[in-house]
Amino acid sequence: MTTLNQDLIQYVLRQADTPLILAQRLCAWCSHAPELEIDLALSNIGLDLLGQARNFYSYAAELSGELSGENVDEDSLAFGRDDLAFCNLLLAEQPNGGFNDTLVRQFFLDTYHFLLHQGLSQSSDPQLAAIGAKSLKEAEYHLRFSRGWMIRLGDGTELSQKKMQQAINDLWRFTGELFHSDDVERCLAEQGIAVNPESLQAPWLQIVQQVLQEATLQLPEEEAYRHGGKQGKHTEHLGFMLAEMQFLQRAYPGCRW
Template sequence: MKTITDAKITYVLRQGDTPLILAQRLCAWCGHAPELEIDLALANIGLDLLGQARNFLGYAAQLAGPGYSEDRLAFGRDEREFRNLLLAEQPNGGFNDTLVRQFLLDAYHVLLHRELSRSKDSQLAAIAAKSLKEAEYHLRFSRGWMIRLGDGNEVSHQKIQQSLNDLWRFTAELFHADAVELELAELGIAVDPRQLQAPWQEMVNSTLQQATLALPAEPAFRHGGKQGQHSEHLGLMLAEMQFLQRAYPNCNW
């Protein structure tokens, strides 16, 4: 039988794994972005997310007890042990794909951290409050580019719309609540993700309207990442991310 501590570890891992995987994706743009300003912005956002991941994974390690650390959790777990959202692990593709992925997650993270900063768990609340300040900046960046490119020329509009259509199916998981989240939400520790859907949809709809983009016709339906059921992309990314620690266990510089 799972205890409250077990449920909390699972929940905190979810909050840490998504920014960890997203940071890895964004930092792959370093030196490859379409212009220098975007290159620097994506790298900085990636570093912010890495900091958030360290805070959450460090707390998860503290809850798990002796022998655990943020490094072990980041580099020592297999694919099925990761609890990140499926949307975060989707490939970078072109800048349009990265931008849409970022915008959809930024809008979600602003709402999530705003609510989680009120958690009865003081450590979770503190991490979320710090993360919220960064998430609000991230959203200003991604939202601004969504509008700029969506309402730009015919080519930029078409590319952003296609990326939105392709990635939309993964947004269902953002609001899919399971027993872990519901139990902790009842205790005032976690956020019930279902309560975030309406304000997220309103935020997204407002942005799409300004960007002259259409809401995708296909309903969102994909989920499972929070339970360790991932797309084919995560394993390939982890093989690269974890290579050094796997090849030289416990190495340090």
């Protein structure tokens, strides 16, 4: 039972870390986006993701407290762990770059999250099922937003198409990790608790191919190969982001507004 609880905590943290890191990236666009409508949309999507992260962190804190007998809360999980303890997907921590880079990163992850929360809403774990069902409504909007802009810019001017294709080519190597499963995920999936990432690859690729075709963009020929974020092996970008995001709690431990 202890092993199952430890695996569940690890799995829930994975679901929390990715939206938290992605929210931090998106909110950096505030007052810098190409136009006011996009500025507001990216900030709102970031807030949605932050809310999803909080739901997962709260559940992970509850599970951790029951297992260890210590007082664990969502803030300690978000602001008290070092980069090696984070288990977010590598794609989420990649720099914003230009709007084309942010948009492609968002589209890849929106498609993944839409399918993930569809599966989680059917989890045998009531808490995960509730979080998945709530998050799915937001994921549908997020995907509609990023899908629309993928098509608009891909099938836009020669320059916008070139920039979108470049972003796809640059970020493609991180997409394989979305579907890379390990013993934690496979064990929980067999019990109906988790979603096995491998089961999401075919529907994800189908959606991505349809959108890219409509956007007159191409799938890269290069095979996706970067992974390890879920096991705490990150790119150099995460440490810099956490240094900024965690500064207040690190400087003033336990501070309250």
